[in-house]
Amino acid sequence: MPFHTSSPIQPIVIDGGRVIDPAHSMDRIARLLIVDGHIAAIDPSNGDVPGDAHWIDARERVVTPGLVDLGAELRQPGREEDETIQTGSDAALAGGYTSVLCCSNTNPVIDSAAAVELVTQIAQRVGGVRVYPIACLSKSREAEQMAELAILAEAGAIGFSDSPRPMPNDALLKRALDYCRMFDLPIFDRPEVPGLAEGGVMHDGQVSLVLGLKGLPTEAEDLAVARDVRVAEATKGRLHIGPVSTMGAIDMIGRVKSRGIAVSASVCPHNLHGSDALLRSFDARFKVHPPMRSPAHVESLQQAVADGTIDAIQSGHMPRAGEKKGNDLDESPFGAATLETTFAAVVTDMIRTDILSWTRAIECLSTNPAKIAKLPAGTLGIGAPADVAIINPESSWTVRASEFMSRCQSTPMENRELFGRVTHTIVGGRLLFVCVEESAIVA
Structure with a gap:
C-alpha cells in the first residue's frame, strides 16, 4: 500500500555496515544503494551512485531489513x-x-x-x-x-x-x-x-x-x-x-x-x-x-x-x-x-x-x-522495497519510559540497561527516524 510524506524520495547510500539479510543468506560488510524507494544495488561503485545521494556512514553498525x-x-x-x-x-x-x-x-x-x-x-x-x-x-x-x-x-x-x-x-x-x-x-x-x-x-x-x-x-x-x-x-x-x-x-x-x-x-x-x-x-x-x-x-x-x-x-x-x-x-x-x-x-x-x-x-x-x-518485506534483495534498520550493536542505554515516543509509559524494561540502539529507520526509501547522540528525530 502507498505511503506519502511531504519530503521527496532521495537516493541513499548506506556505506560500510555489516549487512545481514537472512532471505539471501547474506552477512558481510557491504554498501547498499537505494533509489526510487527500492534497493537498487549492493556494492555499487562510486561512479554508479547518483550525485544527489544522501550518504550514511554505517561503519561498526548492523544493517538489516526493517x-x-x-x-x-x-x-x-x-x-x-x-x-x-x-x-x-x-x-x-x-x-x-x-x-x-x-x-x-x-x-x-x-x-x-x-x-x-x-x-x-x-x-x-x-x-x-x-x-x-x-x-x-x-x-x-x-x-x-x-x-x-x-x-x-x-x-x-x-x-x-x-x-x-x-x-x-x-x-x-x-x-x-x-x-x-x-x-x-x-x-x-x-x-x-x-x-x-x-x-x-x-x-x-x-x-x-x-x-x-x-x-x-x-x-x-x-x-x-x-x-x-x-x-x-x-x-x-x-x-x-x-x-x-x-x-x-x-x-x-x-x-x-x-x-x-x-x-x-x-x-x-x-x-x-x-x-x-x-x-x-x-x-x-x-x-x-x-x-x-x-x-x-x-x-x-x-x-x-x-x-x-x-x-x-x-x-x-x-x-x-x-x-x-x-x-x-x-x-x-x-x-x-x-x-x-x-x-x-x-x-x-x-x-x-x-x-x-x-x-x-x-x-x-x-x-x-x-x-x-505474506508482506513484501523482510529482505534487502535488489528490487525489494527499501525498508531498512541500522543499529549500533555496542551502544548501551538505560530504558526510560518517560522518553518513549509511545503514549504508554509503562514497560517491564524500565531502568534496564540494554545493548543495541537503532540509529536509522528507512521506510520505502525515506529516512524517517534518526537517533543522534541520545536525541531521536522522527521525520
Whole structure:
C-alpha cells in the first residue's frame, strides 16, 4: 500500500555496515544503494551512485531489513488515550520497525470494510511505518458469528484475529480456517481457554501462591494450543499461534511441525527474559499478557526460538494510559509499551548471551514475520522495497519510559540497561527516524 510524506524520495547510500539479510543468506560488510524507494544495488561503485545521494556512514553498525511486527495494538480509533497511529508509528520507527500489523481491538472494532479503510487512511496520512490492519475473526469480536472475511480481505485486511481475545468457539475457528484457504490469508489466535484464565493476574505457580494472587495456569494456554494445532491439521488452513509462553505449547507446536503441519508461532521479548518473580514487587508494569512464567518456561522459550520451533518474535505492544496502569495490580489492565525496546532486548538477552546468532535474530524479527503475513518485506534483495534498520550493536542505554515516543509509559524494561540502539529507520526509501547522540528525530 502507498505511503506519502511531504519530503521527496532521495537516493541513499548506506556505506560500510555489516549487512545481514537472512532471505539471501547474506552477512558481510557491504554498501547498499537505494533509489526510487527500492534497493537498487549492493556494492555499487562510486561512479554508479547518483550525485544527489544522501550518504550514511554505517561503519561498526548492523544493517538489516526493517523489522516486521505480527501484532501491535495501535488503539485508534476510539482509544486514543492509550495510543494513536501517529504515536504508535513513531514508537515503531524508533524500534527499527518498518511494518506493523495492527490489532482489531479499536473502537469500533475492525469488523467492517469501512473500519479497515479508516485505519489504512489514517496510516497513509501519518506517512510513517507501514500499517497493515488485522480484521476481526468474529463479528464484534464476540466469538459467535464469523465476520464477513471476504469483504474484509477485499478492503485490505491482511489476516484475521480477535486478539488479544482468544477464540473459544471451536466450530467458528474451523470454518474460518477452511474459508480463508480461498484467499490465502492467515488467522492469528492468542491461545487461551477463557474459563481457566478468568480473573488471573500472573503466572499460576509458587510465586502467585505466596503473593496470594490468582494465577493464569499454563493449562489455559496448553489446551488452546492443542485445539489450534489439531484444527489447523484438519483444515490445512494458515494458522499463526501466539504469542505463546509455556513449555506445553512449545512441545505441541514442535510435534505438529515435525509432521509437516503448516502452523507458525511467536513469542514476546519479555517472555524471553523476565520471570514471574518480578511480580513480587506488585508493580503493574510487569503485568503483561501472556504473563511472565517461571524460569523453566523462559529457558524453554529461548531454546525454542533458537531451534526454530518458534518462528518469530513479536513486540506484544499493548499500550495502556498511565491512569489505567497506575491502579493496584489486581485492577490494572494487562499491557505495556514494547515497540521501542524489542530489538534491544533481543540483542541483550539473546544475541549477547550467544543463544541466537544475528542472522537468526533478524530472521525472527523481520524475515519470518514477513513470510507469515505474506508482506513484501523482510529482505534487502535488489528490487525489494527499501525498508531498512541500522543499529549500533555496542551502544548501551538505560530504558526510560518517560522518553518513549509511545503514549504508554509503562514497560517491564524500565531502568534496564540494554545493548543495541537503532540509529536509522528507512521506510520505502525515506529516512524517517534518526537517533543522534541520545536525541531521536522522527521525520
